[in-house]
Amino acid sequence: MMDNAGFWRFSIACLLLLAMTVPQAAHAQSANSVVTYRMVRGDTLYSIDNRFLSGGDSIAAIARINGITNPNRIPVGTVIRLPRDMLAWRNAGLVVRSFSGPVNIDGSAPQVGMSVQEGSVIRTGMNGFVSFQSADGATVALPSNSHARLERARIYRLRDLRDIEFRILGGRGAVQAPVLREEERFRTSTPVAVTAVRGTQYRVAYDETTGRSISEIVEGTVSVETETSAQLASQGFGVAVTSAGIGGLEQLLPAVTITEPGAIQTEEIVSFALSPPEGAMGARTQIARDAGFLEMIAQDVSGDGIATFEGLPDGRYFIRSRPISSNGIEGLSDTFSFRRKRLGAQAAVEASPIADGFRFAWLPQGEGITYFAFQLWQQGAAGTPLYDEIALPGSATVVTGLEPGTYVWRIAAIQADAEDGLLKVWGPEQSLIVSEE
Numbered sequence: 001m002m003d004n005a006g007f008w009r010f011s012i013a014c015l016l017l018l019a020m021t022v023p024q025a026a027h028a029q030s031a032n033s034v035v036t037y038r039m040v041r042g043d044t045l046y047s048i049d050n051r052f053l054s055g056g057d058s059i060a061a062i063a064r065i066n067g068i069t070n071p072n073r074i075p076v077g078t079v080i081r082l083p084r085d086m087l088a089w090r091n092a093g094l095v096v097r098s099f100s101g102p103v104n105i106d107g108s109a110p111q112v113g114m115s116v117q118e119g120s121v122i123r124t125g126m127n128g129f130v131s132f133q134s135a136d137g138a139t140v141a142l143p144s145n146s147h148a149r150l151e152r153a154r155i156y157r158l159r160d161l162r163d164i165e166f167r168i169l170g171g172r173g174a175v176q177a178p179v180l181r182e183e184e185r186f187r188t189s190t191p192v193a194v195t196a197v198r199g200t201q202y203r204v205a206y207d208e209t210t211g212r213s214i215s216e217i218v219e220g221t222v223s224v225e226t227e228t229s230a231q232l233a234s235q236g237f238g239v240a241v242t243s244a245g246i247g248g249l250e251q252l253l254p255a256v257t258i259t260e261p262g263a264i265q266t267e268e269i270v271s272f273a274l275s276p277p278e279g280a281m282g283a284r285t286q287i288a289r290d291a292g293f294l295e296m297i298a299q300d301v302s303g304d305g306i307a308t309f310e311g312l313p314d315g316r317y318f319i320r321s322r323p324i325s326s327n328g329i330e331g332l333s334d335t336f337s338f339r340r341k342r343l344g345a346q347a348a349v350e351a352s353p354i355a356d357g358f359r360f361a362w363l364p365q366g367e368g369i370t371y372f373a374f375q376l377w378q379q380g381a382a383g384t385p386l387y388d389e390i391a392l393p394g395s396a397t398v399v400t401g402l403e404p405g406t407y408v409w410r411i412a413a414i415q416a417d418a419e420d421g422l423l424k425v426w427g428p429e430q431s432l433i434v435s436e437e
Helices: 004-020 045-052 058-066
Strands: 034-038 079-083 089-091 095-100 103-105 121-124 129-133 139-142 147-156 162-176 185-189 194-197 201-207 212-219 221-225 230-234 237-242 270-275 282-288 296-302 306-309 315-324 336-340 344-351 357-365 371-378 387-390 396-400 405-417 421-426 430-434
Touching: 045 058, 045 079, 058 079, 095 103, 103 129, 121 129, 129 296, 185 201, 194 201, 212 221, 212 230, 230 237, 270 282, 270 315, 282 306, 296 306, 344 405, 344 430, 357 371, 357 405
Parallel strands: 162 185
Antiparallel strands: 034 079, 089 147, 095 129, 103 121, 121 147, 129 139, 139 162, 147 162, 162 201, 185 194, 194 221, 201 212, 212 237, 221 230, 270 306, 282 296, 282 315, 315 336, 344 357, 357 396, 371 387, 371 405, 405 421, 405 430
């Protein structure tokens, strides 16, 4: 009669014999789908299973993959291959770092600090932005109109190896990958390609309409891979992939020049004049609360040489603008800080009840205590104003005795500012025609 140990030895032997009868080609493992383990004294396939594997028929499969006939007698120093899908793991701990605008994860609104589970689907709408961060500092940021899935988010029990993959199904993703140890993975994929890294900054995009996948390398080196080929791309280059294969390397265009990027933005609509480099078909301009652009709040994609943003609250922000090539590959960018401080006056002129008088009225735009200045001059004589009054009381002034003719006038809004001293913003010049009675 067999004891328990004998029974299990017999069972494993049968499984191994069965495994050896299956054609090896059907179980070929690519180097990327396995991790290795070097056997030490006392190791058996049973102890490996208990410590590092997820159970099931792992022992028989590992024996088959490695050509092991006796799971209890494996020489010390033998390197065995363990399929990643058989390894025991815990969640990699990616959390929502920041978001703004319309964003949903698995159909629900996110919360800062919430853990993102493997398989989660993320969508950003118009002016929607979200970023994720792991404990080791890796980040992934998705801008507006993006669609992604967290394919894999694992830390294996074996050596605490990381294995993370974001899949961009539409739109874009910007990645700051961690410095990886041997056999760790941090990948960003699309339906047609995989971008694999070892400590780098890069961006991945996918156009659902054209089926084109793009990788843009800002720092380091990546491997862009399809099922049939691979292409190494270093910093400063981009590469496009379609169903026809991997295209050639394209040097990233230099940064878009932003006119006066640090000027205080006081107008109702925040705007920046852009000068894209030669070869650019447009520009992607983004605004964020942080210099790393993990807290993005707005973007403008256009080819008209100007980026505009509505509804931006007062505060200090960062701006960058990347050129877009004819192949859709986005180039480099410089980052600038600017201040948004809404300040202005809405002004109008109307007839006054006083004989031959005109009432000039205004209302402040923006927050804070505002004072005003008023200027009026005859057309063509701006250097010799008829009225030039500072810190006017109230919200209107009456001017009388104007001779027939054409006049030009304007109102300035003035505030004492803790950061920038005295701020004075003149409104547009307006005309007033005084006719003879």
